[in-house]
Amino acid sequence: MKFTPLFSTLLATSFVLGTSAETFAIRGTNDNHRKLVSFDTILSLFTPVLEVVVRGALGASLDPLSLSLSVSQEIDSVVFSESCTAAATVTYKVGDLTGLGNFVIDNMAVVEGSADIDVSLFRGTTWDATFNVEGGLPEGLEAIVDAEITADACGVPYQQSVSGLLDALDARVNFSVGTSGSIPGFFGSPSVSSTTFADVDVTLGSIETSIDFGNGVEVDLASSGLEGAIIDAIIDAIVGPFADILNGALGGGFSL
Numbered sequence: 001m002k003f004t005p006l007f008s009t010l011l012a013t014s015f016v017l018g019t020s021a022e023t024f025a026i027r028g029t030n031d032n033h034r035k036l037v038s039f040d041t042i043l044s045l046f047t048p049v050l051e052v053v054v055r056g057a058l059g060a061s062l063d064p065l066s067l068s069l070s071v072s073q074e075i076d077s078v079v080f081s082e083s084c085t086a087a088a089t090v091t092y093k094v095g096d097l098t099g100l101g102n103f104v105i106d107n108m109a110v111v112e113g114s115a116d117i118d119v120s121l122f123r124g125t126t127w128d129a130t131f132n133v134e135g136g137l138p139e140g141l142e143a144i145v146d147a148e149i150t151a152d153a154c155g156v157p158y159q160q161s162v163s164g165l166l167d168a169l170d171a172r173v174n175f176s177v178g179t180s181g182s183i184p185g186f187f188g189s190p191s192v193s194s195t196t197f198a199d200v201d202v203t204l205g206s207i208e209t210s211i212d213f214g215n216g217v218e219v220d221l222a223s224s225g226l227e228g229a230i231i232d233a234i235i236d237a238i239v240g241p242f243a244d245i246l247n248g249a250l251g252g253g254f255s256l
């Protein structure tokens with residue numbers, strides 16, 4: 001929970017209410033409390049705060065993210081020489097992944113109809129909303145890889161292992177965050193009492209590697225299906241830890 005104080009402080013110092021174009025009527029038991037409150041203002045202040053906190057948590061816990069993935073693919077036609085094209089088995093072992101800490105939020109919006117403010121003489125003012133967060137890792141992800149190729153290359157047994165780097169480009173991460181909190185008095189700074197992160201969705205656009213088996217051996221990552229298999233394996237490995245960090249480090253309540 002080491003980020004809770006940071007989150008709390010940032011929220012406490014930057015969360016204020018105001019009025020702007022998009023306003024929400026307040027439900028309440030007392031008509032004197034019926035006023036207009038802007039979730040646009042909450043959103044514009046919450047977005048950079050959430051980004052800082054998510055970056056901090058991911059950076060501290062998942063950058064690097066220890067992976068030991070092994071992705072194998074039978075490839076029908078690998079070019080071994082001008083006169084020999086043969087089937088081969090190519091295995092990529094993907095090690096520690098760096099770059100998850102560079103998460104940036106590109107867009108964040110209140111889910112339509114989810115924002116609510118409730119004023120009660122007994123409970124005070126409480127608010128809740130669900131935000132859709134769209135973000136990415138513009139600096140990409142990088143991992144060390146070991147690659148191995150084995151084949152019967154036109155009657156000649158062939159085996160080669162090389163190490164290199166793998167770059168995963170165009171990483172996109174979306175998730176939603178359900179938030180509820182309270183506002184002391186009417187115009188005080190809101191606090192967040194709970195956040196629930198859900199629907200973490202990751203996509204990777206493409207993979208580039210420095211792997212070169214040498215000897216004129218050409219393996220086309222994209223057309224062989226190996227690129228897609230590596231992308232799927234990396235996404236599978238990222239989504240769980242990413243969601244765990246959001247929920248574990250940031251998901252509890254914040255006393256401001």
Ligand SMILES: *[C@@H]1O[C@H](CO)[C@@H](O)[C@H](O)[C@H]1NC(C)=O
Nearest residue numbers: 134135172173174201202203
């Ligand atoms: C993120 O959300 C945007 C907008 O809804 C969508 O176009 C994109 O495909 C989503 N990406 C992921 C990784 O879910």
